[in-house]
Amino acid sequence: MIIVCDLDRTLVPNGAEEYDGSLEEFYERVSGLRDAVLVYATGRNLELFKEAEKEYGIRKPDYFIGSVGTEVYKNQKNFFTRKNKLVAYPEWNNYVKDKHPNWDRELIVQDIDEILNEEEFYLQEESVQNENKISYYLRDEKKSDNIIQAISEYINQKQIRAEVVYSFDPHKNLGLVDVLPKDATKLGSLEFLIEKLGESPENVVYCGDSGNDLLPLTSGIKSVLVKNARADVKEKAMQIVEQKGVSDKLYIAKGGDRLNGNYSSGVIEGLEYFGFLK
Numbered sequence: 001m002i003i004v005c006d007l008d009r010t011l012v013p014n015g016a017e018e019y020d021g022s023l024e025e026f027y028e029r030v031s032g033l034r035d036a037v038l039v040y041a042t043g044r045n046l047e048l049f050k051e052a053e054k055e056y057g058i059r060k061p062d063y064f065i066g067s068v069g070t071e072v073y074k075n076q077k078n079f080f081t082r083k084n085k086l087v088a089y090p091e092w093n094n095y096v097k098d099k100h101p102n103w104d105r106e107l108i109v110q111d112i113d114e115i116l117n118e119e120e121f122y123l124q125e126e127s128v129q130n131e132n133k134i135s136y137y138l139r140d141e142k143k144s145d146n147i148i149q150a151i152s153e154y155i156n157q158k159q160i161r162a163e164v165v166y167s168f169d170p171h172k173n174l175g176l177v178d179v180l181p182k183d184a185t186k187l188g189s190l191e192f193l194i195e196k197l198g199e200s201p202e203n204v205v206y207c208g209d210s211g212n213d214l215l216p217l218t219s220g221i222k223s224v225l226v227k228n229a230r231a232d233v234k235e236k237a238m239q240i241v242e243q244k245g246v247s248d249k250l251y252i253a254k255g256g257d258r259l260n261g262n263y264s265s266g267v268i269e270g271l272e273y274f275g276f277l278k
């Protein structure tokens with residue numbers, strides 16, 4: 001089985017809602033499973049992941065999908081030092097390149113700049129950009145639908161196989177807009193890993209909380225939304241799975257007497273619901 005978790009406000013309890021201290025229980029119970037592969041799918045890059053390790057006691061996964069699905073790493077033990085390290089998955093970059101022959105990052109940035117010349121919509125720091133990731137901040141959340149629509153129209157018109165992903169960062173109080181090659185999203189990279197690991201999609205569960213989790217959450221893979229997810233994300237996810245006829249594959253954590261359903265507690269609750277944890 002493959003257990004996939006988003007980090008911020010899913011496994012990492014860095015939201016406003018109450019945290020009940022269940023992260024250790026999550027690791028204990030998952031490490032007790034035979035043949036379970038733990039994957040993180042996060043907006044963080046490797047550097048920001050290291051901060052989460054230090055700050056929240058997040059453990060190294062077996063596979064790390066970073067930067068909203070544009071990077072894939074594998075946990076490897078160094079033969080000499082016996083230490084575990086996340087190393088870039090060798091075939092990943094060529095896989096994305098082959099699948100997106102007309103992805104031209106510079107040109108897309110230029111074109112979007114011409115279409116959306118708005119002060120409130122601007123490129124994020126250089127450190128979070130990469131060859132397969134064009135990331136913007138959006139100051140006014142109310143404009144998100146219009147901005148996503150304008151970029152989507154441009155992409156369709158140019159026949160670029162890309163996805164526009166919207167998410168909200170409560171710490172910065174800013175909207176995050178990512179333009180990504182279709183196969184380098186959280187869902188695309190997960191499908192790549194499922195195939196590489198030879199796992200049946202039936203044995204995969206995805207846990208998340210925000211807009212950039214919507215693609216995998218509504219893909220028909222077993223999915224869990226933690227209780228602390230925003231109401232609009234829950235609504236949107238329910239709407240999409242209903243349209244697709246896969247409502248039975250999405251579970252929204254409610255919380256109970258012992259576990260409150262937020263963060264790792266919501267993940268545990270969902271894994272129990274789908275029978276991944278007994």
Ligand SMILES: [Mg+2]
Nearest residue numbers: 006008009210
């Ligand atoms: Mg999150």
